[in-house]
Amino acid sequence: MVAKANFSLNGAVLKKQVANRIRISRRSGVSASDSSPNQTVNQQTKQRLKMKKGILLISAFAFLIGMQQSRAQSNASGWSNGYYWSLWSNSGTVTMGFGGGGNFSVSWKNIGDGGGGEGWNPGGSRTVGYNVGALSGNWNNVGIYGWTTSPLIEYYITDMGGQSGTYIGSLSSDGGSYNVYKHQQVNQPSIQGTATFWQYLSGRTSNQSTGANHTITTGNHFNYWKSHIGSMGSFNYMKLNLEAWGNASGYFNATVW
Numbered sequence: 001m002v003a004k005a006n007f008s009l010n011g012a013v014l015k016k017q018v019a020n021r022i023r024i025s026r027r028s029g030v031s032a033s034d035s036s037p038n039q040t041v042n043q044q045t046k047q048r049l050k051m052k053k054g055i056l057l058i059s060a061f062a063f064l065i066g067m068q069q070s071r072a073q074s075n076a077s078g079w080s081n082g083y084y085w086s087l088w089s090n091s092g093t094v095t096m097g098f099g100g101g102g103n104f105s106v107s108w109k110n111i112g113d114g115g116g117g118e119g120w121n122p123g124g125s126r127t128v129g130y131n132v133g134a135l136s137g138n139w140n141n142v143g144i145y146g147w148t149t150s151p152l153i154e155y156y157i158t159d160m161g162g163q164s165g166t167y168i169g170s171l172s173s174d175g176g177s178y179n180v181y182k183h184q185q186v187n188q189p190s191i192q193g194t195a196t197f198w199q200y201l202s203g204r205t206s207n208q209s210t211g212a213n214h215t216i217t218t219g220n221h222f223n224y225w226k227s228h229i230g231s232m233g234s235f236n237y238m239k240l241n242l243e244a245w246g247n248a249s250g251y252f253n254a255t256v257w
Helices: 011-027 037-068 218-228
Strands: 071-073 076-080 083-089 093-098 103-120 127-137 141-149 153-161 166-173 176-188 195-204 213-217 234-256
Touching (some): 083 093, 195 218
Antiparallel strands (some): 076 083, 141 234, 166 176, 176 195
């Protein structure tokens, strides 16, 4: 399962509390010349207790920071357990959580268009293994998503959901058949800002199932696209991704390897 955390405690307040406790512990020292032996022991015991409280607060603060790093919200990217992840939305909210290995989740609420996923940077030809453990709500496609540069290409290999565009042909891969399309995006968002670029699209004709292991051999699609559509350029990121649009809300949990 994915470890997620929501905290209402303000980090700055917690830092201040830790600092105050440390300052108090420093001020509480009493010299032997000013007190009786019993008083000195009592003061030293109190001082040690206060110092322990300060250490516990510091440890709690570090724990909270670590747990907060297991979550990410809309329009962000990074690395988790050796996998590259990114998410975005043009409205509404998308949140990602990260578990062990390549496990991750995506939650989205009232998004116009957006999604998220986890994989590699750079991408390239490989056999991607994945298992979709949960998928609910409103969504449009699940599969491999990525970019190349020089030329700038946005590409999809969709195993669940659909694709459309100018029909190119079909190919067989990983025990199924995919319809292949291309589509030109004009003055649209890209990894290089607003640009005009082509999309290369493969859509599996029958959806893969949830709760089972599947593979996507990306090289089969890249080779077909290069032979039937055009060149691809240098690989940027590539990930197992969920995308949804149309004021959609839902939840997705998957593991990729």
